[in-house]
Amino acid sequence: MAVIDRAAAVDIVKRSLRELIEQLGDAPPDITEDTVIVGKDAVVDSLGVVSLVVEVEQRLEAEYDLAVTLASEKAMSQRSSPFRSVGVLADYICEVATEEAAA
Amino acid sequence: MTDQQVMIVTGSRKGIGRHLAETYARRGYIVEGCSRGEAGWEAAGYTHHQVDVADEKAVKAMITNISKRHGRIDVVLNNAAVATMNHLLLTTAATANRMLEVNVTGTMLVCRDAAKVMMRRRYGRIVNFTTIVAPIASPARRFTRHRRARW
Numbered sequence: 001m002a003v004i005d006r007a008a009a010v011d012i013v014k015r016s017l018r019e020l021i022e023q024l025g026d027a028p029p030d031i032t033e034d035t036v037i038v039g040k041d042a043v044v045d046s047l048g049v050v051s052l053v054v055e056v057e058q059r060l061e062a063e064y065d066l067a068v069t070l071a072s073e074k075a076m077s078q079r080s081s082p083f084r085s086v087g088v089l090a091d092y093i094c095e096v097a098t099e100e101a102a103a
Numbered sequence: 104m105t106d107q108q109v110m111i112v113t114g115s116r117k118g119i120g121r122h123l124a125e126t127y128a129r130r131g132y133i134v135e136g137c138s139r140g141e142a143g144w145e146a147a148g149y150t151h152h153q154v155d156v157a158d159e160k161a162v163k164a165m166i167t168n169i170s171k172r173h174g175r176i177d178v179v180l181n182n183a184a185v186a187t188m189n190h191l192l193l194t195t196a197a198t199a200n201r202m203l204e205v206n207v208t209g210t211m212l213v214c215r216d217a218a219k220v221m222m223r224r225r226y227g228r229i230v231n232f233t234t235i236v237a238p239i240a241s242p243a244r245r246f247t248r249h250r251r252a253r254w
Binding site: 057061069103 | 160215216222
């Protein structure tokens, strides 16, 4: 049983990303699971990725009482970053939350 | 959220850490301290956490606890450290690794998790303490070079 279901994780990433882009003063694009976060065509810069991850962590804590650390060696890798798109980040959230709950 | 400034002092059981914690609690800060063992002392405005700063999960849990209770973190004094005054030639790898875990990784972990809370209010001050050896490192190095030259 997953600690957080994937749809909820996708929803949190989408809301966090939309809010971040709005805060930066830009009009948010249509955000889907394929929206790119890291690398070419990314909708935020590298500092934006950091802000997004922190925002997602805070929402997981506030809304689901999940205290997870979303850190990764591959954070900025265009090919294998667990933050590279909305869908991939949602998968990573589910993975880390499940791992931390089991630990 | 509290109106008082919230400060974290690591390694607050004794020495400089304890005195900083006591001083800032007296000056009206909410001070949250930590060490591996119990504090062994108490003060108004001071709360102790039994946390090893090298323990990633424990650091995260402490910062989450502080953030939930007070809603903010204003200042971090990364004071916790271990040191060995042993001679290099008599120091084990385990001792060296423990120093890196506490002094380097521990400092980084507290910075990382506290900074995430600080980002919410776009305010925060972090002070990382260095070693007592720093001011005397230069003559020591001269001594080492001198010795090496003699060898």
